[in-house]
Amino acid sequence: xxxxxxxxxxxxxxxxxxxxxxxxxxxxxxxxxxxxxxxxxxxxxxxxxxxxxxxxxxxxxxxxxxxxxxxxxxxxxxxxxxxxxxxxxxxxxxxxxxxxxxxxxxxxxxxxxxxxxxxxxxxxxxxxxxxxxxxxxxxxxxxxxxxxxxxxxxxxxxxxxxxxxxxxxxxxxxxxxxxxxxxxxxxxxxxxxxxxxxxxxxxxxxxxxxxxxxxxxxxxxxxxxxxxxxxxxxxxxxxxxxxxxxxxxxxxxxxxxxxxxxxxxxxxxxxxxxxxxxxxxxxxxxxxxxxxxxxxxxxxxxxxxxxxxxxxxxxxxxxxxxxxxxxxxxxxxxxxxxxxxxx
Amino acid sequence: xxxxxxxxxxxxxxxxxxxxxxxxxxxxxxxxxxxxxxxxxxxxxxxxxxxxxxxxxxxxxxxxxxxxxxxxxxxxxxxxxxxxxxxxxxxxxxxxxxxxxxxxxxxxxxxxxxxxxxxxxxxxxxxxxxxxxxxxxxxxxxxxxxxxxxxxxxxxxxxxxxxxxxxxxxxxxxxxxxxxxxxxxxxxxxxxxxxxxxxxxxxxxxxxxxxxxxxxxxxxxxxxxxxxxxxxxxxxxxxxxxxxxxxxxxxxxxxxxxxxxxxxxxxxxxxxxxxxxxxxxxxxxxxxxxxxxxxxxxxxxxxxxxx
Numbered sequence: 297x298x299x300x301x302x303x304x305x306x307x308x309x310x311x312x313x314x315x316x317x318x319x320x321x322x323x324x325x326x327x328x329x330x331x332x333x334x335x336x337x338x339x340x341x342x343x344x345x346x347x348x349x350x351x352x353x354x355x356x357x358x359x360x361x362x363x364x365x366x367x368x369x370x371x372x373x374x375x376x377x378x379x380x381x382x383x384x385x386x387x388x389x390x391x392x393x394x395x396x397x398x399x400x401x402x403x404x405x406x407x408x409x410x411x412x413x414x415x416x417x418x419x420x421x422x423x424x425x426x427x428x429x430x431x432x433x434x435x436x437x438x439x440x441x442x443x444x445x446x447x448x449x450x451x452x453x454x455x456x457x458x459x460x461x462x463x464x465x466x467x468x469x470x471x472x473x474x475x476x477x478x479x480x481x482x483x484x485x486x487x488x489x490x491x492x493x494x495x496x497x498x499x500x501x502x503x504x505x506x507x508x509x510x511x512x513x514x515x516x517x518x519x520x521x522x523x524x525x526x527x528x529x530x531x532x533x534x535x536x537x538x539x540x541x542x543x544x545x546x547x548x549x550x551x552x553x554x555x556x557x558x559x560x561x562x563x564x565x566x567x568x569x570x571x572x573x574x575x576x577x578x579x580x581x582x583x584x585x586x587x588x589x590x591x592x593x594x595x596x597x598x599x600x601x602x603x604x605x606x607x608x609x610x611x612x613x614x615x616x617x618x619x620x621x622x623x624x625x626x627x628x629x630x631x632x633x634x635x636x637x638x639x
Numbered sequence: 640x641x642x643x644x645x646x647x648x649x650x651x652x653x654x655x656x657x658x659x660x661x662x663x664x665x666x667x668x669x670x671x672x673x674x675x676x677x678x679x680x681x682x683x684x685x686x687x688x689x690x691x692x693x694x695x696x697x698x699x700x701x702x703x704x705x706x707x708x709x710x711x712x713x714x715x716x717x718x719x720x721x722x723x724x725x726x727x728x729x730x731x732x733x734x735x736x737x738x739x740x741x742x743x744x745x746x747x748x749x750x751x752x753x754x755x756x757x758x759x760x761x762x763x764x765x766x767x768x769x770x771x772x773x774x775x776x777x778x779x780x781x782x783x784x785x786x787x788x789x790x791x792x793x794x795x796x797x798x799x800x801x802x803x804x805x806x807x808x809x810x811x812x813x814x815x816x817x818x819x820x821x822x823x824x825x826x827x828x829x830x831x832x833x834x835x836x837x838x839x840x841x842x843x844x845x846x847x848x849x850x851x852x853x854x855x856x857x858x859x860x861x862x863x864x865x866x867x868x869x870x871x872x873x874x875x876x877x878x879x880x881x882x883x884x885x886x887x888x889x890x891x892x893x894x895x896x897x898x899x900x901x902x903x904x905x906x907x908x909x910x911x912x913x914x915x916x917x918x919x920x921x922x923x924x925x926x927x928x929x930x931x932x933x934x935x936x937x938x939x940x941x942x943x944x945x946x
Binding site: 386388 | 768
């Protein structure tokens with residue numbers, strides 16, 4: 297089969313690789329009909345996520361048709377159309393039983409590697425480094441999906457692939473980011489990053505009752521897109537290359553600051569000013585793994601007692617975390633990968 | 640549990656009836672279910688006795704007296720370096736080399752029998768929770784063939800009798816195999832399972848699996864202790880640390896696999912084409928080295944921040 301194979305920094309190739317086979321009774325094989333490049337795939341492309349190996353197959357947003365099922369699969373049949381969520385979950389451990397599928401205890405075969413860095417290992421992910429399990433990803437013609445009876449969910453014939461593909465990652469990630477903000481009617485939410493997750497976070501925040509959503513990015517087309525299908529005046533785009541974000545947010549919130557801030561950017565944030573240059577230099581010298589430009593801005597901008605929601609991917613360590621601001625403003629930080637799996 | 644009561648308990652349960660001296664040694668080295676001082680890394684800053692501190696200070700001072708006037712020569716610089724290190728050892732009472740090898744010459748350290756030729760037991764400890772009842776977990780651990788599936792290098796298990804079995808280990812290239820006799824030494828229904836490997840050899844490995852009900856329904860905590868007593872004192876212990884495949888990481892991986900077997904009925908694998916035995920989920924020594932370097936870099940970044 298053909299697959300998108302990682303070969304190193306900014307070196308990704310479409311190559312012929314062996315077809316996957318069933319390994320465990322709960323496995324299924326999915327013939328991929330549609331797949332996407334996630335913003336977080338760029339971190340792999342830029343080689344800032346550790347433990348990628350030459351030959352790894354990328355992709356964690358995909359859907360397709362079930363073409364093989366293991367002996368233990370009861371809820372799916374060959375020919376079913378499924379969307380596959382990116383965290384792999386066993387469905388049996390403490391975390392799966394408490395709807396925290398992204399923290400599954402059993403799906404990361406390289407858990408001890410992640411434990412060295414994080415203390416405890418998160419769930420395995422398709423095509424996202426060996427620390428996250430080393431699973432071949434979905435930017436391929438076929439994928440082996442472990443625990444096929446837990447994550448993948450059937451899609452009816454009445455909807456197209458394009459309508460449902462985003463259920464595997466970006467839509468629920470954006471929704472969870474907004475949900476983590478514990479939005480109340482009348483709240484103002486600021487979203488950094490108007491990529492796919494940011495766009496869904498904007499829509500979700502409005503859906504959950506936010507009065508206004510301020511979107512911060514530097515790409516005009518993305519900022520324009522955030523205005524589409526939203527009630528006039530409730531989404532305010534801000535280009536951070538044209539405005540001082542701290543002053544603009546103060547102005548837009550009556551000097552109080554946004555009630556909650558969402559970081560839909562992650563570890564490779566761009567920015568302007570000395571802090572951004574400092575982060576770029578330290579990352580280039582391998583003295584820090586993540587560039588927390590957006591995080592620092594959010595913590596500074598958020599109102600007292602507000603919430604910081606982080607759906608953007610971070611991998612390791614950041615310097616100069618403004619813990620003083622977090623403590624003295626009483627901020628809540630809620631972070632993490634997509635938790636819910638439709639069952 | 641106090642140290643004395645732990646000793647009494649292990650003495651009571653061990654099946655060996657050899658000489659008193661041997662029994663005392665075993666009481667000292669056999670694993671206990673409760674954590675002891677030796678379960679945790681050295682916490683005291685002082686590991687050099689007063690006499691050694693004075694000697695280090697005097698010798699270090701002497702070396703500096705020679706080295707400072709001869710600073711521009713190589714012997715002078717070497718002398719200075721050694722002098723500073725010895726003087727620091729004498730002033731602080733801490734020797735990093737002793738610390739590395741687990742030696743403690745202070746009276747407190749001697750109480751723990753940590754002389755150079757004394758046995759230097761190595762202990763690994765890990766606790767893991769599983770969403771299965773104590774009964775199920777105990778039954779699972781009783782089936783040595785099932786447990787062996789969680790060990791990456793065990794080829795097969797031959798049962799000798801109810802208590803003893805032979806585990807056939809094999810290197811990853813499947814060139815060398817070696818048998819290890821395992822004997823169950825304590826079997827408390829639903830609570831504890833203790834075993835010893837190579838009971839007839841001077842190189843003993845003891846293990847205990849203790850089962851406790853977890854705070855949630857149908858949840859069991861598995862507390863694992865592995866106690867290794869290599870021969871030849873500190874030398875054997877050091878060689879064991881450097882060469883032995885029985886490491887904390889290996890123990891973690893085995894427990895993860897046991898948990899996967901218990902909770903899902905199979906061992907999770909990300910391999911596409913390895914059907915029966917999962918030999919190297921990371922795939923080759925080059926990738927292992929690369930991953931290790933990545934992880935070490937991230938750990939060192941973290942340590943620098945903590946310090």
